Amino acid sequence: MKNQNVVVPDAKQGIDITIAMALSKSLFSPVVPKPLPAAPGGYFTITRKRFTKKTETGGKINSWVDSMRDSSPSRVKSTTPLSETEDKNSWIVNHPSALNMFEQIVNRSKGKQIVMFLDYDGTLSPIVEDPDRAFMTSEMREALRDVARHFPTAIVTGRCRDKVHSFVRLTGLYYAGSHGMDIKGPSKNSCKYKKGYQGVFFQPASEFLPMIDEVYNVMLERTKSIPGAKVENNKFCVSVHFRCVEEKMWAKLVEQVRSILNDYPKLRLTQGRKVLEIRPTIKWDKGKALEFLLESLGYANSTDALPVYIGDDRTDEDAFKVLRNRGQGLGILVSKVPKETNASYSLQEPTEVKDFLRRLVEWKRSSLQGPCRV
Structure with missing residues (x-):
């Protein structure tokens, strides 16, 4: 496939166009x-x-x-077997709450640029019966907006990019819909980061x-x-x-x-x-989308970045695995029940995601680094 639909609006913004060419060589399975x-x-x-x-x-x-x-929610039981409680406690030890370990997380980010990646359904919004009504709360939108003011932020979702954009209604973010097969970055007039470029557009399928x-x-x-x-x-x-x-x-x-x-x-x-x-059947998933976005932002091979990916779905495991294999960044699984995962930390539900984002913003503000406009 000759044209991978990559648009780089201004070469002087610092990204090597060979990114897309390298991706295209291994994108499709024969x-x-x-x-x-x-x-x-x-x-x-x-x-x-x-x-x-x-x-x-x-x-x-x-x-x-x-x-x-x-994949269905666990049914409520009248009593919890001791072994089940022990298993959950053991899982929490290996995947501690990101809220409880917040100081450890921000200490890892010293001297680095945090780059935020978030799933949508089950992470920024609750899982609801009608997927067309998976609205995020106004409090979550405010927290997300503040995070995007301080950190490069992307939503990586299986949903249609336009649909999620209509739910979120924020302009200063990267949106990667269809499991990363439809990526679009913020415009030039949105928040500008130290590295990377805005206006990226990529559709590998x-x-x-x-x-x-x-x-x-x-x-x-x-x-x-x-x-x-x-x-x-x-x-x-x-x-x-x-x-x-x-x-x-x-x-x-x-x-x-x-x-x-x-x-x-x-x-x-x-x-x-x-x-x-x-x-x-192309070699593309949320993990590949994460790598592409890090490349777009100029952090692909940099030790100056700390990617943080928060998600609740099986498909988010592709991104968790990429971060674990890179030895750079951390994954946070949103789940109330123990699951096999490549994530390092956990949060139980979207309200805890909101609390984590708020604490991240408060920590950043306390460092006296001014926000940019979203």
Whole structure:
């Protein structure tokens, strides 16, 4: 693919245009990738051929249903077994609260530029039954706005970029929609950082747009018989929300999705929190988006930055893993229950994310470094 849709408005702003060229060399797989086992806390990837083969025996359908069940909120129990409490305490030791460890976190940032990355659903907004009503609170918006005044800030989400922008309504941020397949930076008139450039525009999967639209329309028709199923067109991926679907109907939903994918070998099926997602088979995810944005900001190989990524979804594990492998930055998982994760710290819910962001702003203000305008 010759044109990766990268726009650099002004070369003098300091980014080497070879970033995009280097990315393009390894972006697309020559064939549909072989299925990988589920990484700790990550998503599952399955090829059409092997998916069909295992579905014939019902094994793979059951596997997906089990995975869907695991992603559902835990049911309230009248008593908590001692072993479960012990497991949770052990998990907290290994993934302590980012609020309790706040001083340790900011001490790691001394002499470095904090760069903030945040998921949207379940992180900045609560998980709700209707994804079109996943609104963030005014208090969260205020906290996010203040963070963006002090730190380069990006929202990395599986949602359509325009949809999330309509929820957030802040101009001084980077927005990476469709799991990072649709990236756009702030305009020149927004907050300017010491490094990097504004106005970045990157869409590594633009050739898939007609196919995604086609699959979305087919999916709408095929899922009409499943009460509660909601299909969302997130521009470079199709999301099938099952949060309102009765558990007894999950197997039928997976089978419908599978039957559609049989005709589209260039697409793959992954799973997030209460959602099945159909994406292009390119080597691109939230981890790749994080690396691209760090490159865009001039911090790719710099020891002067501390990337902080906060997310709650399986797909955020790609970004957590990148930070762990780089040995630079830290991941914060938003979860009330223990999960396998590559994150270093935890927060329980969006209200704690808001509190963490507020404390970060207060700490920055106390350092007497003036804010810039968002």
